[in-house]
Amino acid sequence: MQDTSVHSLVDYICNYLATALELPPDTLGPNSDLECLGIPSSVVMALVGELEDRLGMEIAPTAFFDAQDVLELAQGLVAERR
Amino acid sequence: MPPELLTAFAFNLGLRTLPIALFAAVGRHSRRRSYRVALPALSLALLATAGAISGTTAELGATMAIACLYFLGASLVAHGLRGRRVREALPAPVILGLCLSLFLVLPAWVFKRSVLVPVVVVGFDYALSAYSYVVTKPEQERTWHTSLFFVLVDPVVAYRKRSVAIQRNSPRPGLARCFGGLLSLLAAELLLHIIPPTIPSETFGSNLFANYPLADYLLLDYLGFLIGVCPWLALHYLGVAGAASLQIGLLGLLGFQVAERFQRPYLASDPADFWQRYNRYVTDWLKYHVFAPVAGSRLIRSAGGGQGSAWWAGVSAAFGLNGLLHVLCAGLLFGRLDIRPLVAFLAYALVLLAADLFKRLAPSPRKGVVPQTAASLATFHVVVAFGGYLLPAMGGL
Structure with a gap:
């Protein structure tokens, strides 16, 4: 069973985005501003798909655009899962 | 002029x-x-x-x-x-x-x-x-x-x-930004004086886009197209970016931090990156109010095809609506129905699809496949072709 705590989700999202955006692994953290990163919509959709598989639930892409930073996104997803 | x-x-x-x-x-x-x-x-x-x-x-x-x-x-x-x-x-x-x-x-x-x-x-x-x-x-x-x-x-x-x-927030240094906006306007005026009248025309004498080369673009070769179109794109960019700078500067003085509207768009590394840099406010609006609801809708998901299809549906809807909004603006400006803006935006959506497919099929990350400079240069041509086709429609030609 996948670890779906906020902490592990933050790590997963940061690693995923760092790989997709070709950034050094340590540049992203819980407080990384999602808007400032300028994430392409194709990456957003791919990440939504990965997170749906991981959490076993449907995720609206708007959740991604609503969140201020990685931590808020992870917290929102974990809260929705409950 | x-x-x-x-x-x-x-x-x-x-x-x-x-x-x-x-x-x-x-x-x-x-x-x-x-x-x-x-x-x-x-x-x-x-x-x-x-x-x-x-x-x-x-x-x-x-x-x-x-x-x-x-x-x-x-x-x-x-x-x-x-x-x-x-x-x-x-x-x-x-x-x-x-x-x-x-x-x-x-x-x-x-x-x-x-x-x-x-x-x-x-x-x-x-x-x-x-x-x-x-x-x-x-x-x-x-x-x-x-x-x-x-x-x-x-x-x-x-x-x-x-x-x-x-x-x-606390007031921010915005005065320099305001004057930067004015300088941008001044640069637009200077540019107006040096843009060559590639196709002098009495017909469009009172039109904003008088002498725009695409009035008769079939007569132009590649170099003529670039020389003719780029100054007009620069002129448009200086005008809108100048207004944005003034707005950001004034709001900074008032104590509001506002995201940048333009971030060196003509240096974009790929066609999708261009829209992360050009008029980001409208791009964000389309992402939030059109792309996300369409890509995440049950109707699209139930049709199957996974996240790739959902992304494509969302992108098509966002660019399609943007095209229709530009059709509306052109109609209000010139009193006629002109579907070229819709064609231009849908064509750009197709370019995004092609670029996405290319990235998926490429064996390694894009930096390893295509040197960054070449990618930026190719993107610049895509953007110039898009702008070159769109501007005459928005200028009433």
């Missing part, structure tokens, strides 16, 4: 600046009392300078003030439309139609030829802001101050969860 273009830029600046001056004067959010006098005075001084640069007449200045009053009234109507009842009773396209009618169609009908272009350009942004304001669930009490701020003052048109409250 089309002097109307400079007047349009100045009018554009005026329509974006006067609401900020009004907000600074009457809003309860000015930290220091002196700002209530100083900032409006500074706004008017900047505006007068822009008017002097462009040769704007007193009559046009008066028309601009009347147009501002109209938009102020319209923002109050938008304030009246907000609320759960409207959000639940009316489907989103109907609310968007109402906002477009109020901020775009009606003013375009009221304000005729001499100021029509800036009224349509600014009304486009205001309509999108008003839609966001009406459909987004509020997290704070909404007063007429908030409608003035979010519809007319704040240039970020996607009013979403993270920006539902008026958040003021």
